[in-house]
Structures are given as structure tokens and as C-alpha cells.
Amino acid sequence: MRAMETLPEKRYSAGMNYRHAFHAGNFADVLKHCVLALCLEHLKSKPKPFRVIDTHAGIGGYDLASSEAARSPEWKDGIGRLLNADLPEAAAGALAPYLDVVRALNPDGMRHYPGSPEISARLSRADDRIHLCELHEADAKTLDDRYRRDARVKVERRDGYKALKSLLPPKEKRGLVLIDPPFEDRDELAHMAEAVNGAFGQWPTGTYIFWRSLKNLWAADRFDNGLAEWLIAEKGIEPEKILRADLWVRDLASEGKLAGAGVVVINPPFTLEEKLLGLMPWLADTLAQGDGYGWRVDGGLTDEDVEEGLEE
Numbered sequence: 001m002r003a004m005e006t007l008p009e010k011r012y013s014a015g016m017n018y019r020h021a022f023h024a025g026n027f028a029d030v031l032k033h034c035v036l037a038l039c040l041e042h043l044k045s046k047p048k049p050f051r052v053i054d055t056h057a058g059i060g061g062y063d064l065a066s067s068e069a070a071r072s073p074e075w076k077d078g079i080g081r082l083l084n085a086d087l088p089e090a091a092a093g094a095l096a097p098y099l100d101v102v103r104a105l106n107p108d109g110m111r112h113y114p115g116s117p118e119i120s121a122r123l124s125r126a127d128d129r130i131h132l133c134e135l136h137e138a139d140a141k142t143l144d145d146r147y148r149r150d151a152r153v154k155v156e157r158r159d160g161y162k163a164l165k166s167l168l169p170p171k172e173k174r175g176l177v178l179i180d181p182p183f184e185d186r187d188e189l190a191h192m193a194e195a196v197n198g199a200f201g202q203w204p205t206g207t208y209i210f211w212r213s214l215k216n217l218w219a220a221d222r223f224d225n226g227l228a229e230w231l232i233a234e235k236g237i238e239p240e241k242i243l244r245a246d247l248w249v250r251d252l253a254s255e256g257k258l259a260g261a262g263v264v265v266i267n268p269p270f271t272l273e274e275k276l277l278g279l280m281p282w283l284a285d286t287l288a289q290g291d292g293y294g295w296r297v298d299g300g301l302t303d304e305d306v307e308e309g310l311e312e
């Protein structure tokens with residue numbers, strides 16, 4: 001971020017091919033949505049209303065019996081392994097807000113998986129507000145139809161990166177931004193960095209959750225490192241205000257499907273690190289798909305942490 005290159009304007013050709021329905025409920029969604037739910041629960045601990053801004057919202061909820069989900073049932077190795085698991089106390093506490101939402105949607109067996117908008121909608125109160133951006137035309141329509149009758153939710157068919165700056169600061173002054181792009185573009189990490197570079201100064205007290213894959217561990221670490229360095233050096237943020245949580249379900253060097261992913265959170269709730277430290281050892285064991293699986297949680301991310309070893 002310190003020496004950020006100027007990127008060409010992000011363009012969207014016909015190729016917005018990413019369909020989250022193929023991946024809904026997989027291990028990466030489990031971690032991301034658990035963190036989102038914990039952040040929302042923390043926001044709810046104070047009576048003042050908050051705002052959620054979800055820059056890459058998807059369609060809000062996923063039918064696991066749909067042809068996409070049935071063709072690629074990644075959820076079975078994600079949320080599918082959690083619902084009937086025997087949860088140790090620390091894991092149960094950390095997963096509770098997320099699993100409560102999943103269970104409420106599925107009283108008779110797993111069929112409906114909540115996307116980030118649905119988790120936000122179900123964990124928000126009457127005075128809280130939710131702003132959803134989704135660029136894909138059909139997905140934006142599906143999303144709009146889903147929340148048309150919910151006055152708390154506004155859906156825009158818009159580039160979430162471009163929208164972000166204009167949406168900050170929200171009038172509530174409290175809340176969170178979720179940036180969860182599809183990573184179809186090889187410059188996606190740079191676009192995320194550019195978005196936070198433009199937005200953070202306008203709302204330095206908001207919580208920001210960035211999702212990124214670990215397909216290229218070096219690139220992910222470079223993003224984390226650059227973000228931490230920039231926030232600490234340029235914005236005066238304390239290292240404690242930057243948290244990273246990653247999970248990989250098999251060796252990151254293995255070929256094939258996504259093996260690892262995680263989140264970087266700026267201004268996390270002070271309780272988040274402890275909760276994730278209680279959860280992650282159990283979650284990694286439970287969601288493992290092969291040798292070499294593991295996790296890491298760095299609360300107070302600094303340059304030095306970034307290059308340090310992995311937990312397993």
C-alpha cells in the first residue's frame with residue numbers, strides 16, 4: 001500500500017463469471033461468515049444503530065438443492081460438517097451467532113445457506129441499516145427482490161469499490177464494511193488496497209472485513225503486510241487494531257480447488273481475537289480435507305508477524 005502502483009481503472013467486460021452458488025457454505029464461507037456474525041453481535045452490544053456496507057453482496061441466500069450447489073456441493077465439507085458436530089465450549093461460543101442464523105433458516109435439515117446480506121439482515125435491529133452493492137445484473141435483481149420489503153436494506157446495482165467512498169462515513173457513525181470480491185481479476189488484491197486507501201480516511205473508526213484467498217500465499221501476505229504497514233505508519237493505527245485469521249483445509253501448495261482463505265479485519269471487536277483463538281484449532285481439525293491443513297490468527301498484525309510461521 002505504501003508504494004501502491006496506479007492501476008488501470010477496473011473494467012468489467014462480459015466476464016463476470018463468478019457464481020457464489022457453487023461455493024456457498026464451504027470452509028471459506030464458514031470462517032468469513034462466523035467473523036461477520038461476531039462483529040455484528042459486538043455492534044449490537046450498544047444501543048446506538050449501526051450500518052453495514054457489503055460491497056460485493058451476492059444474492060443474499062443460496063438454495064443448496066439448486067443445480068449449481070448440487071453440482072459442486074462444497075457446503076458438505078463446510079457448514080455440513082458443523083451442524084451436528086459435538087462442539088467444545090470455546091468453539092460453540094464463537095460459532096453461536098453464525099450457527100443460530102443457519103439453524104433458523106433450516107428447521108428441517110440443511111437446505112438454505114445464508115449469504116452475507118442475510119446474516120447481516122438477521123443480526124441487525126429495526127434501526128440498523130444495510131447497504132448492499134452487487135454488480136452482476138441478474139444477481140442484483142435477485143438481491144433486490146429478496147429485500148424489497150425490508151426497509152432497513154438498500155440494494156444498489158453498482159461497483160462496490162467505486163460506491164464505497166461515496167457511502168462513507170455513514171450517518172450512524174458505527175458499523176462495518178465487508179469487502180468480499182470474487183477474485184476473478186488477478187489484480188483483485190490491488191483493487192482492494194486501492195479501495196481502502198480511498199475510503200479509510202473518511203471513516204477511520206469503522207470495522208473493515210476483507211476476505212482474500214490464500215491461493216497465492218505470497219500475494220496474500222504482501223497485501224496484509226502492505227495494509228498493516230500503511231495503517232500503522234500513515235494512519236496512526238495501533239497494531240492491535242488489525243487482525244488476521246486464516247484457515248487452510250489441506251496443504252496450500254496442493255493443486256485443485258481452493259485450499260485456504262481468510263480475513264483481515266481493521267478495527268475488530270476487542271473480543272474477536274480471543275474468540276477465534278478458541279475456535280480455530282477445533283475448526284481446522286473439523287474442516288480438514290487432507291494433510292497439511294492449519295490456521296493462523298494474528299491479532300495486532302505488524303510487519304514482523306507477516307512472515308512468521310504457520311500454526312500446524
Ligand SMILES: C[S@@+](CC[C@H](N)C(=O)[O-])C[C@H]1O[C@@H](n2cnc3c(N)ncnc32)[C@H](O)[C@@H]1O
Nearest residue numbers: 020056057058115116134135136159160180182
Ligand atoms: C464472493 S461473492 C459475494 C458473496 C457474499 N459476500 C456472501 O458472503 O454471501 C462476490 C460477488 O461480487 C459480485 N461482484 C463482482 N465484482 C463486483 C463489483 N465490482 N462490485 C460489486 N459486486 C461485484 C459478484 O457478482 C459476486 O456476486
